Amino acid sequence: MNHDYHKDISGCGLTGLISKKKRRVSGREIVKSLCLMTDRGNGLGAGYAAYGIYPEFKDCYALHVMYDDPEVRWSVEDHLKANYKVEKIEEIPTSPVKAIPISPLLMRYFVSPLKDKLAGETAADDFVVNTVMKVNSEIGGAYIFSSGKNMGAFKGVGNPSDIAEFFRIDEYEGWTWTAHTRFPTNTPGWWGGAHPFTLLDWSIVHNGEISSYGINKRYLEMYGYKLTLLTDTEAAAYMLDLLIRRHGLDISTACQALASPFWKAIDGMNEGERDALTALRQTYGSALLNGPFSILFGHGGGLVGINDRIKLRPLVAASKDDVVYMASEESAIRTICPSPDKVWAPRAAEPVIVEFE
Amino acid sequence: MFRSLALPEYLATIDQVKCIRCKRCIQNCGWGVYSWGWDKVLINTSKCVKCLRCYHYCPEEAIEIRDNPTRYKQNACWGYNNIRNIKRQAETGGIPLTGMGSDLPYPILFDNLLIDACQVTNPSIDPLREPMELRTYLGKKPSQLEFERGADGKPRLKTRMPPQIKLSLPVMFSPMSFGSISLNAQKVLAQAAAACGTVMNTGEGGLHEDLFPYKSNIIVQVASGRFGVNPDYLNAGVAVEIKIGQGAKPGIGGHLPGEKIPLEVARAHMIPVGTDAISPAPQHDIYSIEDLRQLIYAIKETTGYKPVSVKIAAVHNVAAIASGIVRAGADIVYLDGFRGGTGAAPSIIRDHLGIPIEHAIAAVDDRLRQEGIRNEASIVAAGGIRSSADAAKAIALGADAVAIATAALITMGCTTCGKCYTGNCSWGITTQRPELTARLDPEVYAERLINLIHAWEHELKEILGALGINAIESLRGNRERLRGVGLDAQTLDILGVKPAGR
Ligand code: SF4
Ligand code: SF4
Numbered sequence: 001m002n003h004d005y006h007k008d009i010s011g012c013g014l015t016g017l018i019s020k021k022k023r024r025v026s027g028r029e030i031v032k033s034l035c036l037m038t039d040r041g042n043g044l045g046a047g048y049a050a051y052g053i054y055p056e057f058k059d060c061y062a063l064h065v066m067y068d069d070p071e072v073r074w075s076v077e078d079h080l081k082a083n084y085k086v087e088k089i090e091e092i093p094t095s096p097v098k099a100i101p102i103s104p105l106l107m108r109y110f111v112s113p114l115k116d117k118l119a120g121e122t123a124a125d126d127f128v129v130n131t132v133m134k135v136n137s138e139i140g141g142a143y144i145f146s147s148g149k150n151m152g153a154f155k156g157v158g159n160p161s162d163i164a165e166f167f168r169i170d171e172y173e174g175w176t177w178t179a180h181t182r183f184p185t186n187t188p189g190w191w192g193g194a195h196p197f198t199l200l201d202w203s204i205v206h207n208g209e210i211s212s213y214g215i216n217k218r219y220l221e222m223y224g225y226k227l228t229l230l231t232d233t234e235a236a237a238y239m240l241d242l243l244i245r246r247h248g249l250d251i252s253t254a255c256q257a258l259a260s261p262f263w264k265a266i267d268g269m270n271e272g273e274r275d276a277l278t279a280l281r282q283t284y285g286s287a288l289l290n291g292p293f294s295i296l297f298g299h300g301g302g303l304v305g306i307n308d309r310i311k312l313r314p315l316v317a318a319s320k321d322d323v324v325y326m327a328s329e330e331s332a333i334r335t336i337c338p339s340p341d342k343v344w345a346p347r348a349a350e351p352v353i354v355e356f357e
Numbered sequence: 358m359f360r361s362l363a364l365p366e367y368l369a370t371i372d373q374v375k376c377i378r379c380k381r382c383i384q385n386c387g388w389g390v391y392s393w394g395w396d397k398v399l400i401n402t403s404k405c406v407k408c409l410r411c412y413h414y415c416p417e418e419a420i421e422i423r424d425n426p427t428r429y430k431q432n433a434c435w436g437y438n439n440i441r442n443i444k445r446q447a448e449t450g451g452i453p454l455t456g457m458g459s460d461l462p463y464p465i466l467f468d469n470l471l472i473d474a475c476q477v478t479n480p481s482i483d484p485l486r487e488p489m490e491l492r493t494y495l496g497k498k499p500s501q502l503e504f505e506r507g508a509d510g511k512p513r514l515k516t517r518m519p520p521q522i523k524l525s526l527p528v529m530f531s532p533m534s535f536g537s538i539s540l541n542a543q544k545v546l547a548q549a550a551a552a553c554g555t556v557m558n559t560g561e562g563g564l565h566e567d568l569f570p571y572k573s574n575i576i577v578q579v580a581s582g583r584f585g586v587n588p589d590y591l592n593a594g595v596a597v598e599i600k601i602g603q604g605a606k607p608g609i610g611g612h613l614p615g616e617k618i619p620l621e622v623a624r625a626h627m628i629p630v631g632t633d634a635i636s637p638a639p640q641h642d643i644y645s646i647e648d649l650r651q652l653i654y655a656i657k658e659t660t661g662y663k664p665v666s667v668k669i670a671a672v673h674n675v676a677a678i679a680s681g682i683v684r685a686g687a688d689i690v691y692l693d694g695f696r697g698g699t700g701a702a703p704s705i706i707r708d709h710l711g712i713p714i715e716h717a718i719a720a721v722d723d724r725l726r727q728e729g730i731r732n733e734a735s736i737v738a739a740g741g742i743r744s745s746a747d748a749a750k751a752i753a754l755g756a757d758a759v760a761i762a763t764a765a766l767i768t769m770g771c772t773t774c775g776k777c778y779t780g781n782c783s784w785g786i787t788t789q790r791p792e793l794t795a796r797l798d799p800e801v802y803a804e805r806l807i808n809l810i811h812a813w814e815h816e817l818k819e820i821l822g823a824l825g826i827n828a829i830e831s832l833r834g835n836r837e838r839l840r841g842v843g844l845d846a847q848t849l850d851i852l853g854v855k856p857a858g859r
Contacts, residue, residue, distance in 0.1 A: 215835040275518075279516065280502060
């Protein structure tokens with residue numbers, strides 16, 4: 001167990017939107033929303049995640065891979081071809097941007113695990129997770145930064161508008177979007193360190209600092225996760241993966257593990273719920289994300305926003321027709337939705353869970 | 358009369374001008390240092406242990422207890438204790454005994470660890486304004502849970518939760534038997550445990566009926582002598598502890614001489630008055646981990662599956678042993694570091710066997726995580742917890758809770774003089790002499806112990822607040838929030854802690 005690591009710390013701004021009717025929305029909207037929050041980033045990292053963007057390959061896992069060293073590409077591709085049916089290999093389309101003179105080689109692969117490599121129905125997701133863990137921890141210079149179906153993450157070192165222009169975000173249309181701008185307080189420089197952070201179809205953008213990181217990391221390691229990025233966001237993403245996908249908790253219960261109600265509240269509940277939440281805290285105490293945070297996490301079935309137990313970071317939500325917006329600042333919502341039907345500030349640790357109709 | 362050549366450790370002196378001849382010192386000293394001459398108090402200073410009872414009770418501040426300035430010739434190799442012990446052994450042929458934890462200057466790693474605090478990027482939290490949670494549950498936890506939705510849409514638990522011991526704060530009292538300490542001292546612990554929402558532990562000495570009202574704050578112990586053990590006893594508390602070893606005397610048993618077994622102690626132990634109570638070194642039905650498993654499950658069957666704790670001394674191989682204990686079915690692993698206290702132990706054992714608790718916590722927590730069974734048992738750490746800071750550091754290293762004994766005794770007047778084995782404790786703690794135990798009024802001293810626990814509770818909350826976390830589970834095993842100062846690379850590696858500055 002490696003303890004001699006340097007944790008990555010940053011402040012941030014985040015925004016997201018979801019159409020409950022799965023109406024696909026242009027990336028232009030989310031870029032505009034993100035770019036408004038200039039004080040929340042310092043141009044050292046930005047990113048976007050979108051769902052519903054690859055309808056033609058919707059049943060394949062879309063692997064987005066960055067290569068700091070283009071030579072490594074071949075060993076990754078050998079590994080993929082040995083284990084997956086590869087439908088398509090292409091470079092992720094980018095446009096030249098003056099502010100981004102250099103970038104890693106960015107590739108995407110649409111793949112499905114080979115049948116004979118899998119045991120049983122549910123194993124496909126685990127298989128992909130293993131590939132991601134293996135490549136990211138064992139193959140130096142290669143990093144899989146997106147691995148879900150019909151979704152993708154686009155991120156890098158730069159300010160929100162440059163990163164959007166670089167990745168041609170306005171050309172994508174998705175029913176869920178999340179986006180993030182970063183204010184790293186230590187040396188940045190690596191594209192993989194930007195948000196969103198994703199695993200399978202989970203994508204996370206996060207603002208804050210998880211003061212419980214040390215135990216969250218060790219807890220995840222007990223379940224075989226390898227935390228290579230050393231960011232809070234990575235820990236949050238794996239925690240959701242563990243609780244929801246592997247342990248089968250529903251989203252609201254998982255949120256209650258990540259930002260648990262206080263004992264005082266639990267003690268006052270009626271018996272059944274009290275027993276449930278007492279056991280949840282007893283069992284998942286090491287999964288509690290403690291410290292200031294607001295998080296948006298997108299997944300195949302919707303979008304969730306949550307913040308810490310005493311709301312030490314901002315989160316505002318709004319709705320208009322079939323679209324729900326969540327962002328660090330109300331202004332980031334109003335710039336793309338000037339007259340929402342409803343605007344509210346979610347209470348501490350009370351998740352906003354939006355699912356498709 | 359034979360006069361020992363071992364130098365007296367202390368010089369008890371009385372300022373004859375200040376002394377008003379009230380004789381309180383004579384009455385208060387359990388060791389018989391003072392006696393009445395025809396017009397003044399006589400002093401036999403070789404009996405003085407510096408427990409300072411007389412000093413506190415002298416109305417005129419006439420008493421002074423000095424370390425004996427007469428020492429052997431300065432010698433970096435042959436220290437005072439080396440020479441003194443040899444002289445004592447030459448005179449008696451015996452094993453010098455001692456009480457309390459080791460007082461030798463071994464490194465105390467807690468003093469080389471510093472706790473983090475928040476600045477700017479993560480705000481600190483004011484415990485006076487915001488809730489700060491210390492509640493701790495000890496016991497086996499499932500690795501995952503299953504829920505269903507009730508008719509009201511709220512979650513309902515489907516998994517059966519193993520039994521847990523609920524503590525209001527992660528501090529409990531270490532085992533101390535009736536016999537090694539007085540019943541009044543046990544009552545202090547029991548009353549304070551009940552008032553503070555924590556637990557005391559009977560140690561190996563049975564359960565006196567006066568403690569029955571505190572059953573929900575008591576862990577009963579089963580050790581190698583099996584004193585006082587019967588089904589009622591096993592069922593009396595919230596959990597049962599199997600004592601394999603003690604930090605101060607790993608690998609050896611215990612011996613309570615017959616003179617210290619008056620009726621009350623005999624009844625609790627369930628042995629005849631005046632017989633020696635001998636706890637063998639091993640438990641004679643435990644010669645392997647399989648045997649331990651049988652005892653754990655025999656106890657669970659008897660108690661309807663109450664949590665079972667297994668207490669071991671921290672020894673070199675503690676991680677592997679703890680892993681075996683967890684796999685044998687224990688719900689709690691109680692680790693006792695070598696600095697832990699004792700009522701009586703050979704000093705050679707106390708001072709030279711075992712390992713510090715800090716290493717033990719780190720090694721055990723790491724091993725249980727590597728094996729994916731950390732959730733199967735809670736870790737309790739004891740043996741040299743002197744303050745809430747030590748407690749916080751032990752928890753950050755990986756303990757679920759700490760247990761304290763010496764600190765609790767200090768609230769009852771103990772000055773850590775280390776002469777508990779004599780049975781003469783002038784503070785009425787480690788003695789059964791009725792005129793001495795009567796001094797320890799349980800109500801009065803329980804109040805002090807409660808004060809201590811409340812003070813530590815406040816301090817722990819302040820530490821959490823400074824760390825920017827509001828629940829103790831976010832500190833547990835969170836070694837990222839500790840830094841080492843003055844520790845070598847390998848020690849840092851064992852502790853899983855970065856050096857300060859990183
Ligand atoms: S207690 Fe103090 S004043 Fe009283 S006899 Fe002893 S030394 Fe003298
Ligand atoms: S309990 Fe009594 S004898 Fe033992 S160290 Fe404390 S004061 Fe001395």
